[in-house]
Amino acid sequence: MDYIRTLFAPETPAMQHARDAMTDPNDQISVMAEEGKLLQLLIRMNNIRRIVEIGTLGGYAALWMADALQDGGEIITIEKDSARASRAALNTAHDPRIRLLTGDAKDILPTLSGSFDMVFIDADKISYPHYLDWAEAHVRTGGLIIGDNSLLFDSVWHDQPVERVRPTARDAMRTFNRRLADPARYQSILLPTGEGMTIGLKLF
Numbered sequence: 139m140d141y142i143r144t145l146f147a148p149e150t151p152a153m154q155h156a157r158d159a160m161t162d163p164n165d166q167i168s169v170m171a172e173e174g175k176l177l178q179l180l181i182r183m184n185n186i187r188r189i190v191e192i193g194t195l196g197g198y199a200a201l202w203m204a205d206a207l208q209d210g211g212e213i214i215t216i217e218k219d220s221a222r223a224s225r226a227a228l229n230t231a232h233d234p235r236i237r238l239l240t241g242d243a244k245d246i247l248p249t250l251s252g253s254f255d256m257v258f259i260d261a262d263k264i265s266y267p268h269y270l271d272w273a274e275a276h277v278r279t280g281g282l283i284i285g286d287n288s289l290l291f292d293s294v295w296h297d298q299p300v301e302r303v304r305p306t307a308r309d310a311m312r313t314f315n316r317r318l319a320d321p322a323r324y325q326s327i328l329l330p331t332g333e334g335m336t337i338g339l340k341l342f
């Protein structure tokens with residue numbers, strides 16, 4: 139992984155700073171550098187200009203995505219936890235393409251207007267089907283809907299319950315993946331990154 143990260147996914151100083159600022163073990167839940175680079179590639183390949191990220195943490199993934207945007211592009215990123223949002227605000231203050239909204243995504247999403255090219259879902263797992271409902275209504279045909287942590291500690295494919303994953307969260311993630319796996323609606327895959335990342339190109 140060091141070889142890949144050094145050669146293909148070197149972090150900018152701002153990304154390094156955002157990662158270094160995640161000192162609390164509970165906060166070590168950002169995407170990895172190679173996943174950030176994958177998001178950049180997807181953004182460039184699909185002419186993505188308007189992005190919503192649900193779950194900011196320290197702004198690490200937002201920094202990766204912003205660096206792939208063409209002129210005029212923007213990321214709206216939503217974080218519920220006020221301490222995390224304050225840290226993300228500091229980490230992303232230099233980048234006018236990143237607009238941070240603090241609050242529960244379930245309250246903020248209905249206030250967003252217009253159409254989006256991509257939604258990156260990376261927040262409370264039990265709400266993934268709800269976020270998918272919103273994304274399906276607001277992402278253009280040919281846009282991307284991406285969900286991180288979609289293997290949910292491998293609980294989605296285990297028959298038996300997996301420690302630290304509530305059955306309700308596992309069921310929600312299974313629903314999310316099943317909906318995105320529908321070939322009539324999406325060109326899609328669940329990539330086996332460390333935590334799993336489901337990527338769907340919206341066909342409808």
Ligand SMILES: C[S@@+](CC[C@H](N)C(=O)[O-])C[C@H]1O[C@@H](n2cnc3c(N)ncnc32)[C@H](O)[C@@H]1O
Nearest residue numbers: 168169193195198199217218242243260261262
């Ligand atoms: C996995 S982290 C996000 C990591 C970030 N996308 C990155 O890769 O840098 C999940 C974040 O979602 C936030 N979150 C959880 N539920 C939320 C909700 N209902 N609305 C907004 N944010 C939420 C958590 O506070 C946490 O910071």
